[in-house]
Amino acid sequence: MKAITEFLLQTDVNPYSFLPSNFAGGFNTSSGFENLLHMIHHALVDDGDISFPVVNGSPRISFVYKWEDNYADYVLTSNEKLMREQYGTEYEVDQCTDVFHFIEKFEHYHTKQVKRWFITDAARFGIEWAADKYENYARYDWSWETDPEVLAEIEAFRDTMIKSGRMKGV
Numbered sequence: 001m002k003a004i005t006e007f008l009l010q011t012d013v014n015p016y017s018f019l020p021s022n023f024a025g026g027f028n029t030s031s032g033f034e035n036l037l038h039m040i041h042h043a044l045v046d047d048g049d050i051s052f053p054v055v056n057g058s059p060r061i062s063f064v065y066k067w068e069d070n071y072a073d074y075v076l077t078s079n080e081k082l083m084r085e086q087y088g089t090e091y092e093v094d095q096c097t098d099v100f101h102f103i104e105k106f107e108h109y110h111t112k113q114v115k116r117w118f119i120t121d122a123a124r125f126g127i128e129w130a131a132d133k134y135e136n137y138a139r140y141d142w143s144w145e146t147d148p149e150v151l152a153e154i155e156a157f158r159d160t161m162i163k164s165g166r167m168k169g170v
Contacts, residue, residue, distance in 0.1 A: 001041055004099050008036070012138050013110055018060045021077075039063065044099075052096035055080070059096060059106040066095055111139040118144055123157040124167065 015024035023039065026032035043050030043063055051066035052059060053075040064074040072093045073081070083089040096102040114137050122130035127145055134140040144150045161167035 001044060003103060004040055004044075005037060007103050007106075008033075011106075013106075017058070018106065020061075020063065023061075023063070051075075052099065052102035054094040054096060054105060056092055057109060059102050059109055061102070107139070111141075114139040115141070115144060115150070119150060119153050119157060122154045123161065127154070 015027045018024075019026075019036075023036055026036035040050065040061075049063055049065050051062050051064060051071075053062050053066075053071075054060070055075060060075060062075045064071065068074060072091065075093060076084070076091060080089070080091060084091065096105055114134060118130050118134050118140070121133060131142070131145050135142070158167070
């Protein structure tokens with residue numbers, strides 16, 4: 001309980017990206033947050049109705065038993081279900097083994113996400129602009145500004161954008 005509480009208190013990620021929407025709103029008030037912690041405690045200690053699904057690489061918290069029939073229907077968002085029904089979009093649903101595995105996967109996933117944003121913005125607006133934008137993000141790594149692999153990704157993205165006509169060459 002200590003690990004998940006510390007994680008929830010310290011995360012700067014939008015709670016709607018990893019919690020069901022009816023629980024993500026709990027971040028807005030102290031009583032809502034207390035209720036969220038109570039639900040997590042009850043699920044972890046009493047009934048086991050909590051799981052840590054990973055949907056297409058994105059770790060989440062779900063208040064449903066992981067062996068529930070039609071588990072994916074419980075952990076996919078309404079938009080994901082709509083995309084699946086209307087367009088045949090496929091979703092890979094995996095599981096974290098426990099709360100510690102969830103936190104580890106969550107940090108890794110969101111660090112990769114910030115890096116991807118940095119690369120995209122650096123390609124479009126320049127490295128200095130992107131560095132200024134992301135320097136206050138908890139998961140930002142200043143070494144990206146000079147890392148040869150990251151610089152190559154920036155250049156490749158820029159070239160792709162120019163060739164596709166979505167960006168003018170400088």
